Amino acid sequence: DQQVKQNSPSLSVQEGRISILNCDYTNSMFDYFLWYKKYPAEGPTFLISISSIKDKNEDGRFTVFLNKSAKHLSLHIVPSQPGDSAVYFCAAAVNSGTYKYIFGTGTRLKVLA
Amino acid sequence: NAGVMQNPRHLVRRRGQEARLRCSPMKGHSHVYWYRQLPEEGLKFMVYLQKENIIDESGMPKERFSAEFPKEGPSILRIQQVVRGDSAAYFCASSPRRGADTQYFGPGTRLTVL
Numbered sequence: 001d002q003q004v005k006q007n008s009p010s011l012s013v014q015e016g017r018i019s020i021l022n023c024d025y026t027n028s029m030f031d032y033f034l035w036y037k038k039y040p041a042e043g044p045t046f047l048i049s050i051s052s053i054k055d056k057n058e059d060g061r062f063t064v065f066l067n068k069s070a071k072h073l074s075l076h077i078v079p080s081q082p083g084d085s086a087v088y089f090c091a092a093a094v095n096s097g098t099y100k101y102i103f104g105t106g107t108r109l110k111v112l113a
Numbered sequence: 114n115a116g117v118m119q120n121p122r123h124l125v126r127r128r129g130q131e132a133r134l135r136c137s138p139m140k141g142h143s144h145v146y147w148y149r150q151l152p153e154e155g156l157k158f159m160v161y162l163q164k165e166n167i168i169d170e171s172g173m174p175k176e177r178f179s180a181e182f183p184k185e186g187p188s189i190l191r192i193q194q195v196v197r198g199d200s201a202a203y204f205c206a207s208s209p210r211r212g213a214d215t216q217y218f219g220p221g222t223r224l225t226v227l
Contacts, residue, residue, distance in 0.1 A: 004155075034215065043117070043204050043218035044156070089155055099208075100146065100169060101216060103155035 003027045004092050006104035014112050019077040021107050023090035026071065030092040034101070035064060035075045037086045044089060048075070051095075080111045115140065117207050117219035118187075125225045132192040132199070134222045138207030145188045146206040146216055147180060156204060162188060163211075195226045 005024045013019045021035075031052035036044035050057040050064045050073070057064050063076045077084055087108050091101040118137040126132050138145050143164050148156040158172040162182035173180065177195075182188040192199055202223050206216035 006155075036218070041220075041223075043119075043220045046215050046217060049215060091156075099211065099214075100158040100161055100172070101148075101156070102158070103148075105153075105155040 002105075003030075004090060004102045004104040006088075006090060006107050008107050009105070010108040010110070012110045012112060013080045015082055016079045019075075019080045019084065019109055019111065021075040021077075021088050021090075021109065023073045023075075023104055024071060025073075025092050025102075027092070027094075027102075028071070029094045030102075031095045032093045032099075033064070033066060033073050034091045034093075035062075036089045036091060037084075038089060038106070039086050047088075077109075080109075082111050082113050085109055085111050117142075117205055117217055119203075119205050119219035119222050121222060122220060123223050123225070125227060126195050127227050128196055129194050132195050132224055132226075134190040134192075134203050134205075134224070135187040136190070136205030136207075136219060137187045138205075139209075139217055142207035142209045142217075144208045144211060144214075145182050146208075147188075147190050148204045148206065150202045150204065150221075152201075159190070192224075195224075197226045200224055200226045 034049040035047040038044045066073045087106045089106045090104045147159040150156045160180045161169040177193045179191045202221045204221045206218045208214040
């Protein structure tokens with residue numbers, strides 16, 4: 001039972017344009033969401049998070065949008081840079097209990113120079 | 114401020130041997146999580162530990178796998194009598210508090226079972 005889904009396994013974007021990565025979830029108890037970036041042979045690196053009391057959080061070139069009614073979140077990267085090429089994972093957690101993260105399967109972003 | 118450290122980075126074992134994976138959390142972090150990533154999949158939660166306590170092991174296979182986080186020293190994920198299906202990347206993460214704190218990940222240990 002995949003509670004967090006990233007339906008696009010890959011995405012290619014031209015340098016300087018916007019990258020939009022999507023994530024859907026099924027568990028309405030999730031109230032904390034994160035995006036991680038992962039390079040090959042490295043651990044995931046935290047990018048940005050959002051609590052369910054917000055619908056948007058911004059940090060530099062990265063913005064996360066949360067649509068609770070649609071159980072959907074997205075990560076926008078503007079402008080995209082070649083160094084952004086990596087696999088992006090969204091994760092969700094319930095802000096009570098053990099806070100274990102449930103990860104999506106990842107989207108491989110390729111930013112073309 | 115050193116990040117989460119894991120060793121070894123690569124571990125090769127033959128079927129039936131034991132694998133020990135170590136994780137040193139970030140300084141000041143007393144909460145440790147272990148995740149496993151199989152090829153082409155996302156990370157799957159295995160176990161959550163605080164010092165000397167297992168808080169949630171709902172993601173751990175019932176047999177052959179165990180984890181500890183002693184008062185002194187790193188957290189250890191132990192896999193006994195490894196099988197080929199145990200081949201995966203094992204990641205450790207740590208956080209300073211219990212709660213919706215960001216978990217910071219180590220570089221992972223890639224286990225290969227021959």
